[in-house]
Amino acid sequence: MPQVIESGVAYLALKAAQKLYGKIPDALKPDEFERVQSMAQQQHQLETRVLAAPEARDAMVPPATLSAAMDEIRGRYPSEEDFFSDLERNGLDEAGFAAALERELKVEAILEKVGTRAAHISDMDVELYYHYHPDQFRRPETRLARHILITINENIAENTRVAARQRIDAIAARLAKEPQRFEEQALKHSECPTALDGGKLGDLPRGKLFPELDKALFELNAGEVSGVLESELGFHVLRCDVITEAGVLSLSQARPHIRKLMEQKRKRVCQQAWVKQLLEKK
Structure with a gap:
């Protein structure tokens, strides 16, 4: 298999191989290798055009970057x-x-500079987008959830199925009397990294947890603690802290998201038009 001599092309080939196939170039099949090399050569030629453009005159990559x-x-x-x-x-x-990486960062800086030419997003643009795309701003019902996990591992005495069940039952019994101790019990006993944050799983819509947990969570009222539940990870106890009903984001809530989305889209369009113009030049 031929070796790539140009370091810039080799760098781009490495990135393309990892992105497309999850491999290094040496591990590619012949047809995959040819595709990756072709993409790398084309990308390198495009970068050369970008770096030769007038907009590249003051472009630089700070050493710290x-x-x-x-x-x-x-x-x-x-x-x-x-x-x-x-x-x-x-x-x-x-x-x-390092040279190839610096070249890539410089190209990105030039494209960012070109992107600043994109048309300004007005308040009217944002409002029109909001009214013409209502489905994008429908918010599903979510539950702010916490859990305590005791794993099952027959090779560890305190985590055999019987021992784990006894431990989670004891925790559930304490919480049935004093649900306000949930975060303390999570920190002391949970075998999930979320223990450090009081067992916090986050604000979750339906379908994010294991089915057994998901079903139980969406049957709880705010502030309620579940009984003992089992998933493929082990035994759990859940608490539902807050219920956020399904609804539609208001314009004021959606405005920052819409503005950012539209700015990014207009910037990409501006950059693509500029690159196309570069490629059409002889």
């Missing part, structure tokens, strides 16, 4: 050795990788 981006990518690897090994397998060294 590049360093932070490098550190973030390095952090995805178990060790420095794994990081450098991956670079080597893909025809890259640290300097080439």
Whole structure:
């Protein structure tokens, strides 16, 4: 399989292979490799056009930004050795990788600059969007939920099915008398990371939990604690803190979301038109 010499293309090929196939280029099948290489070459040519445009004149990537981006990518690897090994397998060294990353960040900065040319979003634009897209602002019923989890593991004495059931029954009995102690009991006994936040699962619509838990949660009244429930994770006790009825967001509630959505869309359209114009130039 041919090796990619140009570090910028190698970097783009690595990203494309991971995005499309979840693999490194060396692990691709021949047809996958050809597709990835073609995409990387085209992307590199486009980047070259962008970097040669007048809008690129003052574009720069602050060293701190590049360093932070490098550190973030390095952090995805178990060790420095794994990081450098991956670079080597893909025809890259640290300097080439950093240069390709800086090039990519510079292109992104130029596109952001071009995006500022997008037309301003007026209050009338926002209001029209709200009135012509009513389904987007319907809010389902949600429940602010907490839980306590005791896992089942037959290899751990205190987590065998019998022992786990005894533990969750004792917790449920305490909460039946004093439901206000839920957060304290979660912190002391729950074997879920949410224990650190009093067992808080968040504000949930239907369908987000295991079916057994979901059904029980939406049968509770605000402030009520469930009996013992079982899922594939183990035994649970749930509490419903707040019920938010289904409804429609008001214009004032929806306004920030609409404005952001429209600004992003207009910016993309502006960027795409600019890139198309670049590609049409001889």
